[in-house]
Amino acid sequence: MTSSADTTAPGATPRTGTGSAPISGSGHGTAPSAAATDPAGPAVPGSVTAAVHAAGGMADGLLLPWPDVDGEPFWQYALRGELRVQACADCGLRRFPPRPCCPHCHSFDSRWQPTSGRGRIWSVVVAHPPLLPAYAERAPYPVAVVELDEDPRIRMAGTLTPSVRRPDAPWNAVAPGRLRIGAAVQVVFQTVAPGVAVPRWALCASQGNSQGTGQGTGQTGNPS
Ligand SMILES: [Zn+2]
Numbered sequence: 001m002t003s004s005a006d007t008t009a010p011g012a013t014p015r016t017g018t019g020s021a022p023i024s025g026s027g028h029g030t031a032p033s034a035a036a037t038d039p040a041g042p043a044v045p046g047s048v049t050a051a052v053h054a055a056g057g058m059a060d061g062l063l064l065p066w067p068d069v070d071g072e073p074f075w076q077y078a079l080r081g082e083l084r085v086q087a088c089a090d091c092g093l094r095r096f097p098p099r100p101c102c103p104h105c106h107s108f109d110s111r112w113q114p115t116s117g118r119g120r121i122w123s124v125v126v127a128h129p130p131l132l133p134a135y136a137e138r139a140p141y142p143v144a145v146v147e148l149d150e151d152p153r154i155r156m157a158g159t160l161t162p163s164v165r166r167p168d169a170p171w172n173a174v175a176p177g178r179l180r181i182g183a184a185v186q187v188v189f190q191t192v193a194p195g196v197a198v199p200r201w202a203l204c205a206s207q208g209n210s211q212g213t214g215q216g217t218g219q220t221g222n223p224s
Contacts (some may be wrong), residue, residue, distance in 0.1 A: 047106040048075035051195030059193040061134025070098040073077050073112050079197045083187045085154055087113040096154045115186035119201070122155055128178045141171035146185055156199065164188050164202040174203060 043050035047065045056129075057064055067075045074097075077084045087094045088102035089109035102107055123145040129136045139160060147152040160179070161169040166187040184204040189197040 006060055015039075038086075043074075047072055048079060048196055053076065055193040055196065059196070061132070061137075062192065063132075064193055064196055064197060068098075068169055074098055075196070077112065078189050079191075079195065081189050081197075083115045083117040083199060084112040084150070085115060085151075086110045094154055095153045096156065098165070115148055115150050118149045119156075119185055119187070120149070120152075121145070121179060121183045121185060121201075122152075123181070124149040124176070124179050138141055138171045141174075141181055142174060142176045143203055144185070158200045159200070160185075161188060161200050162200045165203070167200060178203070 023111060043053050047067070048065075049072055052064045052066055054082055055064060057066065065071075065075060074084065074086075085094050085096045086098050087110060088107050089111050091102060091105040092108035093102055093104045094113060095103060100110075102110070121144045124142050126140050126142050127135065128140050131139055143154050143157060144160055145157050148156070159171045160174040161167060162173050164186050166173070167190045177187070185201040187199045188202045190200055191197045
């Protein structure tokens with residue numbers, strides 16, 4: 001089948017666009033390009049992968065996400081302040097993390113479907129050393145696994161912030177005692193390196209947080 005929507009995978013052609021081109025989907029029937037999968041190889045100019053390469057894979061001692069050909073669109077949307085997940089273009093099943101084939105109908109056609117960015121804490125842990133040095137400096141800090149409101153089968157991990165207005169809050173800004181399973185959260189995006197933004201989870205106002213709004217799209221002023 002052929003995809004059609006603007007968020008749809010471009011068929012069997014691996015991503016070769018530039019940074020100014022529309023974000024391509026991940027559907028493909030051929031081998032991913034080496035540019036997107038070989039950490040030592042060149043990346044598509046303007047891609048998040050290229051930005052990660054330019055930063056040496058790290059920022060402030062923290063590991064940056066390393067997109068592959070399937071995951072690059074996720075990070076491009078993150079840079080725009082949008083949380084999108086892959087959805088099968090044939091049966092509609094959402095899936096995460098990004099991958100080329102639908103686990104239900106085995107279709108290779110997919111699109112990138114917007115989400116509200118709202119979810120609920122499914123699990124939470126508090127990180128303690130031993131950790132890599134830059135992480136140890138920030139510990140202890142909570143990390144949540146969040147299930148999305150649109151599809152609780154989609155779960156994503158991330159650090160927490162007290163408010164959607166504070167995408168750059170320290171990782172330990174939310175006391176673990178405030179967190180509970182099922183608490184409502186909203187995605188926000190923190191720019192962690194030029195051209196790289198990562199999702200975090202902000203407690204919603206309904207969780208007793210006077211600063212949070214629980215509304216909005218998590219825009220954080222990422223560079224465009
Ligand atoms: Zn499917």
